Amino acid sequence: MTLPQLALSSLAIGLVIGIGLSLLVVWAYRARARAEEETSLEIPAGITDVLGSMDDAACVVDSSGLVLAVSHAATRFGIEVGSTLDNPELRQLVRAAKTTGGSTTESFRITRGGLSLDPRLVSARASVIGTRLVLLIIRDVTEQERLDQMRRDFVANTSHELKTPVGAVSLLAEAIESAADDPAQVRIFAARISAEAGRLGQLTGRIMSLSRLQAEGGLTEVASVSIDEVIASSIEAHVVQADSAGVELARGGDRGIWVRGDAQILVEAVGNLIANAIVYSPRGSRVGVGVKADAEIVEIAVSDQGIGIAEADRERIFERFYRADEARSRRTGGTGLGLSIVKHATQRHGGEVRLWSRPGRGSTFTIRLPRIDTPGHIDSDKKSKKKRARKAAKAASARVRNGERA
Structure with a gap:
């Protein structure tokens, strides 16, 4: 073998x-990185910031269920850094995600903060x-479930x-015909039909009132409202009921208090409380309506x-259609x-x-x-009426001084 050939062979072998x-070094580095990744518990960059800005309960856990990072809301479910997941459903969900290597979502009921009397429906991912x-996100959907149930109950109860x-x-009409x-x-029978028609009218009217209040823009007539007038109108509307019940x-309380709103709606609200108080009071008792105010809040009790x-x-x-005393409510037409x-x-x-x-x-x-604040203005119509009243009073006084008949 010649010298040039030997040199080329040595170069090729080198x-x-x-x-x-080089390949061995790269493989070694990758193997080391893979081993570190498998044993590392370092949270990926940005995850902690994301958890800090979340409204839902969320946490990062390792394969043993140890909690490494949490959102603020996670403490409501007793999940804290350094603790382990106690709930078996959550642990099973974490294991299922690790088995599939992706994401898994389930809904179930868990307790908050270890309180077994406070089960919450959650959607966990x-x-x-x-x-x-594993990143675990727990969304509390208890309130949504309750609202959905209320809607279903409202439709069912309204129909009933x-x-x-x-x-x-319908039956009374047939009875009249017979x-x-x-x-x-x-x-x-006619009197009973009239009573049932009144009950039906009251029910439909209240359903419409409730629907208006729950709709967007439920307050259409907003103005300064005198609480004195609200109380007076509410009491006046239930004097006959109170006399009949012997109540x-x-x-x-305080007087001269004003709020901003719809006077008719407030009268109806206070009137409903007075009507309920009369119905559930024994004969000879008293129903009190009191007003207490400070610089910012007025209370009507x-x-x-x-x-x-x-x-x-x-x-x-x-809640809509809920009656604490079903028999009494039926008897009184509630x-x-x-x-x-x-x-x-x-x-x-x-x-x-508030209720006590x-x-x-x-x-x-x-x-x-x-x-x-008390409205500092009086509309022009009221001003003109007062001016006319003052002029009439002056004229009457002048006639009296002059010996004329009023």
Whole structure:
């Protein structure tokens, strides 16, 4: 072999050895990186910032279920950094995501903060973000489920409530036709038809009121409203009912208070509270309507000395068609919509309704509304009326001084 050939052969062998060593080094680096990745618990860049900006409960866990990072809302479910996932459904969801290597979503009920009496319906999603890391997002859909159930109940209850008076009117009409030769029976059936028609009218009217309050732009007549006039109108509208029930109506508290809103809706809301208080009060008791105000808030409280509301019913008392005492409500012709109207009317005015009650001692419903300053202007019509009244008074005084007859 000549010298040039030997040189070329040596060069080729060196090149092969160099390439082999390079490949071996690259493989070694990759193997090391892969091993570090498999054993590393370092959270990928940006995940912590994303968790910090999330409203839903979320966390990053390793293959053993150890929590490495959390969002602020995760603490509501007792999930904290350094702890392990206690819920078996969540652990199973994490394992399923690691098995598939992708994302897995399930819905189930879990408890918040270890409180077994507070089960929440959640939609949980687990996504693999590393060899050993899984991102778990928990969305609480309990309120959405409750609203969906309320919609279904509203449709079912409305159909049922409307069916009852409509069916009664139909049967009574047939009874009148059968008793056409008996004037006394006809009068009895006609009176019952009138009562059922009134109940049907009340029910449809309240459904329409509630629908308007829940619709966008529910307040159309917004102006400065005198609470004194609201209270006076509400009490006046229920004086006959109170007299029939033997219940005294009493008004007290601050006066000269104003709010911003729709006077008619507020009168209806306060009137519903007064009507309920009268219905659930014993004969000879008192229903009080009081007003208390500070610089920002005005409170309208309606108190009774009635049967009170059981603790189990207080959470649902403002739901549509819910009746704490079904038998009494049926007997008195209640629709189950009055307190729901109160709640939505108050919310439309930027306020809230609070309830205090003790069984056997009575209940107090308090409407809290934002207060406004007393309007400093009087419209031109009122001004002109006052001017005319003053002129008439001066003229009458002049005639009296001159000995004329008024």
